[in-house]
Amino acid sequence: MGESFMKVLVAVAEVADVEDEFAIDGLAIDEQYLNYDLNEWDDYAVEAGVQLQEAGDDVEVVSVTIGPERADETIRMALAKGVDRSIRVWDENLEGTEYLDSGTKADVLAAVVEDEQPDLVLAGVQSDDTAFGATGVALAEEVGFEWAAVVNDLEYEPGSDTASVHRELEGGVEEFTDVELPAVLTIQTGINEPRYASLRGIRQAQSKEIAPKTLDELGLDASVTDSDVSLTQLYEPETESDATLFEGSPDEEADQLAELLRDEGVEA
Amino acid sequence: MAVIGGDVDGFADELNREGVDAIHTVAEGEEFNHDVYTQTVEALYDELAPEVLLLPNTVNGLDYAPAVSNGLSLPLVTDAIDVEYGDTLSVTREMYGSKVETVVEVDADRVALTIRPGEWPPAEGTGDAEISQFDVDIDESSVRSTVTGFQEVGGGDVDITDADVLVSVGRGIEEEENIALVEALADTLGATLSSSRPIVDNGWLPKNRQVGQSGKVVTPDIYIAIGISGAVQHVAGMKGADTIVAINTDASAPIYDLADYGVADDLFDVVPALIEEFGGEPPAL
Numbered sequence: 162m163g164e165s166f167m168k169v170l171v172a173v174a175e176v177a178d179v180e181d182e183f184a185i186d187g188l189a190i191d192e193q194y195l196n197y198d199l200n201e202w203d204d205y206a207v208e209a210g211v212q213l214q215e216a217g218d219d220v221e222v223v224s225v226t227i228g229p230e231r232a233d234e235t236i237r238m239a240l241a242k243g244v245d246r247s248i249r250v251w252d253e254n255l256e257g258t259e260y261l262d263s264g265t266k267a268d269v270l271a272a273v274v275e276d277e278q279p280d281l282v283l284a285g286v287q288s289d290d291t292a293f294g295a296t297g298v299a300l301a302e303e304v305g306f307e308w309a310a311v312v313n314d315l316e317y318e319p320g321s322d323t324a325s326v327h328r329e330l331e332g333g334v335e336e337f338t339d340v341e342l343p344a345v346l347t348i349q350t351g352i353n354e355p356r357y358a359s360l361r362g363i364r365q366a367q368s369k370e371i372a373p374k375t376l377d378e379l380g381l382d383a384s385v386t387d388s389d390v391s392l393t394q395l396y397e398p399e400t401e402s403d404a405t406l407f408e409g410s411p412d413e414e415a416d417q418l419a420e421l422l423r424d425e426g427v428e429a
Numbered sequence: 430m431a432v433i434g435g436d437v438d439g440f441a442d443e444l445n446r447e448g449v450d451a452i453h454t455v456a457e458g459e460e461f462n463h464d465v466y467t468q469t470v471e472a473l474y475d476e477l478a479p480e481v482l483l484l485p486n487t488v489n490g491l492d493y494a495p496a497v498s499n500g501l502s503l504p505l506v507t508d509a510i511d512v513e514y515g516d517t518l519s520v521t522r523e524m525y526g527s528k529v530e531t532v533v534e535v536d537a538d539r540v541a542l543t544i545r546p547g548e549w550p551p552a553e554g555t556g557d558a559e560i561s562q563f564d565v566d567i568d569e570s571s572v573r574s575t576v577t578g579f580q581e582v583g584g585g586d587v588d589i590t591d592a593d594v595l596v597s598v599g600r601g602i603e604e605e606e607n608i609a610l611v612e613a614l615a616d617t618l619g620a621t622l623s624s625s626r627p628i629v630d631n632g633w634l635p636k637n638r639q640v641g642q643s644g645k646v647v648t649p650d651i652y653i654a655i656g657i658s659g660a661v662q663h664v665a666g667m668k669g670a671d672t673i674v675a676i677n678t679d680a681s682a683p684i685y686d687l688a689d690y691g692v693a694d695d696l697f698d699v700v701p702a703l704i705e706e707f708g709g710e711p712p713a714l
């Protein structure tokens with residue numbers, strides 16, 4: 162390995178999107194109303210990793226996913242976009258865990274970081290379904306890496322020991338920060354333009370490795386899935402809506418809406 | 430209560446509200462740095478041993494809260510919208526883009542929570558908190574990030590905060606070329622065009638059009654949200670509008686919790702009809 166060899170680990174989550182109409186079954190949404198996809202934020206993290214790979218001479222991009230076999234389809238998408246190989250962690254202990262909190266996820270990912278020794282870990286700011294927004298930074302603390310959360314610009318020269326990032330704060334303000342490597346960055350949407358997988362990429366992805374790992378194989382005890390936090394209720398919130406809904410055909414709806422807007426002083 | 434960095438005495442006075450018992454000021458740094466914050470909060474925690482560590486669910490909060498809780502081996506629950514203290518602590522938080530609420534129970538003596546801004550009323554009055562200075566020895570060798578500057582983004586020719594009427598477009602518009610449709614509506618109504626975040630992320634409209642937490646806070650007379658679900662970060666930027674109108678096929682989308690009026694129908698049917706109502710001509714898509 163040359164001096165400029167660099168490894169980027171991208172945390173890729175498969176998340177469930179809920180259909181407009183859905184039903185709840187116990188403490189979960191009924192499976193038939195869920196559609197699984199690559200987490201929106203992670204799509205940007207994958208792109209950021211692949212861009213580093215394309216810019217450097219010797220950069221390997223590895224993805225890691227905690228999830229069941231079903232997630233392979235989503236992982237193949239990341240492979241088709243240029244990730245070199247993937248690791249997927251799952252076993253009956255994880256399967257039996259009702260509430261996978263950010264602490265547990267960080268512990269599992271930490272074991273993968275210990276194995277892989279990446280220079281940079283890229284994760285999404287949050288996953289679309291649970292929206293914990295905590296796993297990346299907890300992981301950094303767990304493995305003793307530096308970190309930056311909500312990164313919407315990344316400049317890094319392979320081989321350098323710092324990355325220059327922008328952190329997106331509230332109200333249209335960005336913070337410029339230099340972060341020492343190794344580091345975990347949580348990537349914000351909009352940082353880049355995630356590519357579509359090319360046909361060639363999709364073909365190549367078929368022969369790339371998705372290595373399944375159990376907790377045991379990562380040297381973790383099943384007790385990492387123990388959590389002090391448990392899910393006790395999941396329900397559709399009572400609507401707070403007191404909106405007046407206009408009904409009828411689209412023309413009738415538009416007519417009522419136009420009348421309202423005119424009453425409110427809008428004139429064409 | 431802890432105040433870290435910046436004008437700590439000024440903030441301490443401001444935070445001395447009814448019900449606050451003690452305020453610890455830590456005069457470390459002018460700007461937020463998560464390494465300094467993490468060390469400071471951990472030191473305060475060791476000293477004060479609180480049962481509940483409350484941190485803000487803000488961008489900076491999420492830059493240190495998970496590190497603090499992980500470092501202190503505390504369970505962490507983020508983005509709490511309600512908290513009940515009983516035998517165990519129950520925390521309400523949303524999932525799946527506000528489509529469901531969940532309650533999680535924390536079975537531990539000590540816990541870290543990040544709470545959603547604006548979900549609790551601000552404390553009022555003036556308290557008689559004891560304000561004291563807390564000294565921390567910052568280990569500089571573990572400060573491995575440096576803030577080098579700040580920049581305001583989203584400037585330019587259009588200021589959506591000035592508009593009386595905003596036509597605001599979200600991901601429901603599906604394709605870049607369909608932006609022409611909402612543009613035509615805005616033109617016909619003499620309104621200004623704004624958007625939710627994904628439209629800006631996709632590069633379909635410039636950053637200065639984005640409404641929300643990381644965009645602009647707007648307070649127009651009329652806000653017409655078209656194909657916008659009403660995510661919390663979006664709502665943060667437009668909940669102050671006088672009259673809110675939603676056009677969204679999903680009648681249970683969170684935007685309807687705020688809207689005064691709505692049309693739960695397809696924007697591709699409703700918007701052209703609305704343009705015609707005002708004598709405009711919908712573009713061919």
Ligand SMILES: Cc1cc2nc3c(=O)[nH]c(=O)nc-3n(C[C@H](O)[C@H](O)[C@H](O)COP(=O)(O)OP(=O)(O)OC[C@H]3O[C@@H](n4cnc5c(N)ncnc54)[C@H](O)[C@@H]3O)c2cc1C
Binds near residue numbers: 624655658
């Ligand atoms: C740190 C952070 C900061 C953020 N800052 C911001 C911010 O400043 N501003 C912001 O907006 N977001 C922000 N977000 C993102 C936010 O969480 C949401 O992802 C975003 O607001 C969703 O945008 P949307 O409503 O357009 O899209 P979606 O949530 O995808 O909603 C699209 C809506 O369109 C409706 N729809 C679809 N088709 C049609 C049709 N044909 N006719 C009518 N309706 C239709 C759907 O029912 C749906 O409700 C931030 C997120 C994070 C984590």
